[in-house]
Amino acid sequence: MIYMTEKKIEKEIATILAAHLKKHDQVQINGLGTFSISHQKQEQQQEKDGRIVMNPPADTIAFTPEK
Amino acid sequence: MRLNHDEFTALLARALGSDEKEASRALEAWVDAIVRETEEKGSCDVSGLGTFRKGEDGAMTLDPEKSLSMEVNHKYAGMSPIEVSPPKSVQPEAGEDAAADAGPDISDEQKPGREDDAAPESDEIPEETGQDIPVSDTPEERGDEHDPFGIKEYEKEYEEEGFPDELEEGPEAGTPFEPDPDDESLFQDDPGGTPGAAEEKIGFDSEFDDESDDEKGDRGDPDRDPDAEREFEPAESDDTGSSPRPFTLPKLSLSQRLKPSRGASKNKSRYASEKIMWLIPIAALLIVALLLFFHFDGQRLSRTHLGDQAVVQDEIPVPIPEEENNEEQVIQEYVPSPDPVEEVAPPPDRDVRSEPVEDIAAEPADEVIRDLVLPYGLMGPEDEVLIGAYSIVVHSLRNERKSEIEKQRLENQGYKATRWSTVLPSGITTYRVGIGQFKSVSDAERAVEELPEPFRSNNFIIRIR
Numbered sequence: 001m002i003y004m005t006e007k008k009i010e011k012e013i014a015t016i017l018a019a020h021l022k023k024h025d026q027v028q029i030n031g032l033g034t035f036s037i038s039h040q041k042q043e044q045q046q047e048k049d050g051r052i053v054m055n056p057p058a059d060t061i062a063f064t065p066e067k
Numbered sequence: 068m069r070l071n072h073d074e075f076t077a078l079l080a081r082a083l084g085s086d087e088k089e090a091s092r093a094l095e096a097w098v099d100a101i102v103r104e105t106e107e108k109g110s111c112d113v114s115g116l117g118t119f120r121k122g123e124d125g126a127m128t129l130d131p132e133k134s135l136s137m138e139v140n141h142k143y144a145g146m147s148p149i150e151v152s153p154p155k156s157v158q159p160e161a162g163e164d165a166a167a168d169a170g171p172d173i174s175d176e177q178k179p180g181r182e183d184d185a186a187p188e189s190d191e192i193p194e195e196t197g198q199d200i201p202v203s204d205t206p207e208e209r210g211d212e213h214d215p216f217g218i219k220e221y222e223k224e225y226e227e228e229g230f231p232d233e234l235e236e237g238p239e240a241g242t243p244f245e246p247d248p249d250d251e252s253l254f255q256d257d258p259g260g261t262p263g264a265a266e267e268k269i270g271f272d273s274e275f276d277d278e279s280d281d282e283k284g285d286r287g288d289p290d291r292d293p294d295a296e297r298e299f300e301p302a303e304s305d306d307t308g309s310s311p312r313p314f315t316l317p318k319l320s321l322s323q324r325l326k327p328s329r330g331a332s333k334n335k336s337r338y339a340s341e342k343i344m345w346l347i348p349i350a351a352l353l354i355v356a357l358l359l360f361f362h363f364d365g366q367r368l369s370r371t372h373l374g375d376q377a378v379v380q381d382e383i384p385v386p387i388p389e390e391e392n393n394e395e396q397v398i399q400e401y402v403p404s405p406d407p408v409e410e411v412a413p414p415p416d417r418d419v420r421s422e423p424v425e426d427i428a429a430e431p432a433d434e435v436i437r438d439l440v441l442p443y444g445l446m447g448p449e450d451e452v453l454i455g456a457y458s459i460v461v462h463s464l465r466n467e468r469k470s471e472i473e474k475q476r477l478e479n480q481g482y483k484a485t486r487w488s489t490v491l492p493s494g495i496t497t498y499r500v501g502i503g504q505f506k507s508v509s510d511a512e513r514a515v516e517e518l519p520e521p522f523r524s525n526n527f528i529i530r531i532r
Contacts, residue, residue: 009093
């Protein structure tokens with residue numbers, strides 16, 4: 001019973017955290033760190049064959065651990 | 068939005084149905100468990116979030132779950148790199164194309180002569196007629212006079228062989244030729260002894276060669292004047308009563324079939340060949356003009372109204388797990404403030420169509436004309452959606468109504484706003500709002516610098532297809 005409760009708590013925490021990350025919110029949790037969204041701009045890149053491509057932008061999850 | 072520890076605890080308490088103290092203790096226990104397991108085992112897997120790992124420097128890192136990463140990156144889901152410029156090796160070169168397209172009848176000795184031709188038409192048209200008129204066309208054999216189509220050589224050969232009697236209907240046909248024995252110029256040039264004249268026969272079929280052999284036998288007669296034969300062969304044939312040579316029409320070239328009056332008149336035949344030499348470039352120019360017209364017309368697409376869809380090039384099917392799909396999750400991130408836009412809005416008399424065209428002098432004339440006609444630019448009404456143009460996407464929404472509101476808002480600010488929908492493989496429709504239409508990525512990047520925040524730092528360039 002206690003195990004299921006822990007699992008439920010873990011699931012709720014992950015659900016809340018993921019929901020806010022999907023909204024690109026920054027979430028801070030004491031003792032663990034800060035979750036945020038990092039935006040990578042589009043950039044041009046030249047391949048070995050001389051072809052120049054533009055990589056699309058991307059939003060990625062960034063985690064900064066608490067010191 | 069920033070969510071601190073206390074706010075997160077309050078949300079957890081509401082989700083668990085408990086007070087904040089219990090939620091705070093539960094959260095601390097969850098954090099301690101993760102930190103302890105990560106330090107002991109090197110990693111800790113948290114369902115729905117990802118895997119915490121212990122880095123080389125001892126700091127914790129997070130590898131988010133793939134589904135969560137895709138949800139976070141939903142705006143750019145399915146996008147792949149777009150090609151700005153092709154590889155150098157793929158760029159076509161005229162010389163290579165001409166060499167690749169050369170017919171099998173063209174020998175290696177003839178290729179250098181072809182490369183010397185300055186006009187591009189001279190590389191193309193002989194290839195078309197090369198199967199029927201395989202003449203040697205090196206500059207030495209052609210002489211000083213430029214004859215890219217090989218017509219004069221062919222005429223020369225034909226005149227050398229003589230025209231068939233049924234084609235000799237001119238007033239001179241019945242006039243016998245009697246060479247002047249005092250005229251030494253008639254005996255100076257012996258066609259049989261000229262290498263170029265012999266090589267001109269290369270490429271004719273066996274029947275024609277057989278006839279040529281017979282001719283060679285006739286030429287062996289020292290009493291006959293070679294030049295006289297070449298110029299007035301039909302008259303001599305009539306004189307001697309010999310039967311007409313078995314020429315057949317299918318073996319004649321186009322220029323010879325179109326000879327005006329078949330009167331064996333050299334002037335008339337040359338006149339016909341000159342006419343053909345004029346007709347061929349004119350026909351080629353007409354074809355090129357038609358191709359340009361259709362190419363130019365195909366670049367346009369009639370204006371897309373609400374509900375129309377423009378497929379984006381780089382929307383590649385990528386499976387995206389969608390656990391929750393409702394309108395509440397529609398992420399509206401970039402709410403533009405009207406003030407900064409007004410600051411950067413161009414003056415009303417600005418000619419937006421000429422904006423992307425900067426290096427006009429360096430571009431071909433047809434491209435310049437096309438750019439001036441097509442409605443490229445950042446500002447102005449959305450007259451039509453240019454397929455293949457680049458646009459700056461500033462909104463990527465799942466709510467159609469919101470996307471239309473944002474599009475309308477951008478239009479009210481003077482932007483050339485375009486909205487289209489993209490159906491992801493998961494079945495979810497994403498509505499993207501782009502501003503401006505640009506000929507190249509660099510033009511779009513320059514336009515981005517003119518945008519106000521948050522568009523300037525949060526956008527992506529996409530190609531409309």
